[in-house]
Amino acid sequence: xxxxxxxxxxxxxxxxxxxxxxxxxxxxxxxxxxxxxxxxxxxxxxxxxxxxxxxxxxxxxxxxxxxxxxxxxxxxxxxxxxxxxxxxxxxxxxxxxxxxxxxxxxxxxxxxxxxxxxxxxxxxxx
Numbered sequence: 814x815x816x817x818x819x820x821x822x823x824x825x826x827x828x829x830x831x832x833x834x835x836x837x838x839x840x841x842x843x844x845x846x847x848x849x850x851x852x853x854x855x856x857x858x859x860x861x862x863x864x865x866x867x868x869x870x871x872x873x874x875x876x877x878x879x880x881x882x883x884x885x886x887x888x889x890x891x892x893x894x895x896x897x898x899x900x901x902x903x904x905x906x907x908x909x910x911x912x913x914x915x916x917x918x919x920x921x922x923x924x925x926x927x928x929x930x931x932x933x934x935x936x937x938x939x
Contacts, residue, residue, distance in 0.1 A: 816846050818845045818860065818919065819880040820912045827855050828913040832906055836885040837871045837892060843892045844880070850920055876901060882921045884924065890932045903927035 821839035822830040833839035839860055846854035861874050872895035875883065883901055886908030896903050904924040906915040918924045 814848070815853075816847045816881050817879050818847060818882040818884060818916060819843070819875050819878075820845065820884045820906070821860075821886075822857070822912060822916055825857055828852075828911065830912050831871070832884075832886050832908055832910050832912060832915060834908040835887045837868060837888065842875065842880075843876070845912070845916050847916075847920065852916065869895050872896055872899060872901070881930065882919065883927075884919055885927060888927070888932060890929060893927060893929065893932055 819842040821836040822831040822841050822843040823833045823839065825841060828845060830843055841860055842858045844856045844858050847851055852928045858878055861870055868889060868891045872892055876899040880901055883903045884906045885895060885903060886906055893903060903926065904919055905927045906918060906924055
């Protein structure tokens, strides 16, 4: 089964990119396609501004690009609810880790599901 995973990236360095601290404010997402537990493809998906639909804009952007899993270090409650609505599963990873480590953690079932207690309150720093 083919699964597309998105990870908010702080740079465009593929699997070596660091994870951006807040999913909706990253410049791009690294997309990782996994089949039978192995990475088969990587790519970059530019993010879109919040002004084009508020907090749901990035959620809908990822959903429309076939993303099924999101690995994120931080997000607010509204986007988390949005991901639940569109059927994208969200898992918690650590800001600053590289994307390869996060994907490996996901594939080894070591990442917890992102729950309400993980959400940010919002604000300028996000």
